[in-house]
Amino acid sequence: MFENLSYKKKFIVLMLLLVVLSLTAYKRSFRITIEAYKTLEMSREKLAEVNNSQHRIRGLKRDVEYLDNIIGKETASADVVQQEILNMFTEVNSDVVLVKLEEIHKAENEYFKIYTNRLVLSGSFKELLDANYYYERKFEFSRVVSLGFYIERERRTRRKKLFQQIIFQNYEKMP
Numbered sequence: 379m380f381e382n383l384s385y386k387k388k389f390i391v392l393m394l395l396l397v398v399l400s401l402t403a404y405k406r407s408f409r410i411t412i413e414a415y416k417t418l419e420m421s422r423e424k425l426a427e428v429n430n431s432q433h434r435i436r437g438l439k440r441d442v443e444y445l446d447n448i449i450g451k452e453t454a455s456a457d458v459v460q461q462e463i464l465n466m467f468t469e470v471n472s473d474v475v476l477v478k479l480e481e482i483h484k485a486e487n488e489y490f491k492i493y494t495n496r497l498v499l500s501g502s503f504k505e506l507l508d509a510n511y512y513y514e515r516k517f518e519f520s521r522v523v524s525l526g527f528y529i530e531r532e533r534r535t536r537r538k539k540l541f542q543q544i545i546f547q548n549y550e551k552m553p
Contacts, residue, residue, distance in 0.1 A: 456482045456484065456493035456495075456548070456550075457482070458519070459482075459493060459495060459519045459520050459546070459548050460479065460482060460495055462517070462519045462520075463479065463495055463497060463517070463519075463520070463546065464476075464479065466512070466513060466516065466517050467497075467509075469512075469516075470508070470509045470512050470513075472501065472505040472508055472509060473501055473502070473505055474499050474500070474501040474505050474506060474508075474509045475499065475500045475501055476497075476498075476499060477498040477499060477500050477541060478497075478498045479495065479496070479497050479498075480495070480496040480497075480498075482494070482495055483495075483496070486552070488552065489551070489552055490549040490550065490551060490552060491549065491550040491551075491552060492547060492548075492549050493520075493547065493548050493549070493550070494523075494545060494546065494547050495520065495545070495546040495547075496543065496544075496545050496546075497543070497544045497545075497546065498541055498542070498543050498544075499541065499542045499544070500539060500540065500541050500542070501540065501542075502540065503527075503540060506527070506540065506542040509542070510522070510525055510542065510544060513544060513546075517546075519548060520546040520547060520548035521546065521547060521548070522544055522545070522546060523545050523546065523547045524543075524544070524545035525542070525543070525544055525545075526542070526543045527540065527541070527542050527543075528540075528541050528543070529541070
């Protein structure tokens with residue numbers, strides 16, 4: 379049968395047979411292998427992403443702890459913080475006079491409710507610095523965000539009196 383065909387026709391038949399076998403081989407095994415390889419690569423990428431996300435979660439937890447240390451512990455009520463400020467004032471062993479503790483100022487954004495307390499003290503410069511240092515080191519419910527000194531003259535005695543204003547802030551996460 380093939381003996382009567384020329385070499386050119388045999389070559390063409392052989393090429394057609396080669397194309398048909400190549401297509402069949404591609405559909406039966408090469409395509410499946412290529413798809414399996416793509417699936418393997420996607421799985422590796424997802425695994426790397428999952429491992430990376432665990433790393434990111436640990437990093438975010440460290441960041442939250444760091445911010446909690448800076449901002450102060452989260453408390454359920456702003457009134458508790460104000461009460462703790464007064465309790466801490468009783469622990470300060472000095473001749474510092476509590477002038478006033480103002481009403482709580484509340485502000486909020488989409489993530490936090492921010493509570494601000496303003497404490498005004500009076501006394502000598504060294505005693506006021508000691509009181510401030512005590513608040514900064516020992517007070518965990520809120521953080522000192524601002525400190526200011528100012529002098530006022532008493533009207534009766536015309537003596538100058540030194541005051542210190544300490545502003546505390548703490549936060550509550552929005553639900």
